[in-house]
Amino acid sequence: MERIGYDSDTQTYYYRDDDGGTWKGAEGAEYSEMTRDAPSRTEDIEAAPRQADGYQQLATDLDRPMVPITYIPNPSAYRTLFPFFLIIAVILLLVWRLILSPGLSVPKSPCLQDMQAYWVQAGDSCWEIANRHGYTLEELRGWNSEVECESLMPGTTICLPVE
Known part of the structure; x- marks a missing residue:
């Protein structure tokens, strides 16, 4: 058995x-x-059923199954997966916004078109910067009215004319 x-x-x-x-x-x-x-049978149980005259049809087209498949897609299955896909999309958009996109844009210069930006280094003063570039302190203050020379911090941007 x-x-x-x-x-x-x-x-x-x-x-x-x-x-x-x-x-x-x-x-x-x-x-x-x-x-x-x-009773004893010589035919396969899982094979396609025989017709009344005993003839069993053979598969002639290999791309088409012997038994027709009547599959009707269920749209509600995708509805249950929609929140999952929505969460994945939001996470991908956040990753794009927070990690990838800040590096894609070039920071805008705070200076006008005919001016160049100078980053203040530690120990610099307005008078030293003006003398180093060949300008007077009054000219430097005229180009940078919002910069306070008394409390000049490293990393501050000062605009100077293009040389």
């Missing part, structure tokens, strides 16, 4: 004997008294 299948609807196991006869066990039991289900 060889076990050949299990029917989950009726909870019965099916067996085949050496002669090809099919036997089935009792409901809900794997090992039980078996009863003859069908």
Whole structure:
């Protein structure tokens, strides 16, 4: 005897004997008294059904299955996945906004078109910057009215004419 299948609807196991006869066990039991289900058959149980005249159709087109598949897609399955995809999209947009996009834009110069930006270094003063570039302190203050020379901090931007 060889076990050949299990029917989950009726909870019965099916067996085949050496002669090809099919036997089935009792409901809900794997090992039980078996009863003859069908006489010996030489045809395959899982094969396509035969027609009334005994002719079994062979597959001629390999791309088309023997048994037509009637699959109707279920749109509600995608509706249940929509919140998941929405969360993933929001996370990707946040990653793009916070990590990738700040590096893509070039910072705008705080100076006018004919001026160049100078970054104040530690120890610099307005008088030193003006003398180093060949300008007077009054000219430097005229170009940079918002800069307070008394409390000049490193990293402050000062605008100077292009040399």
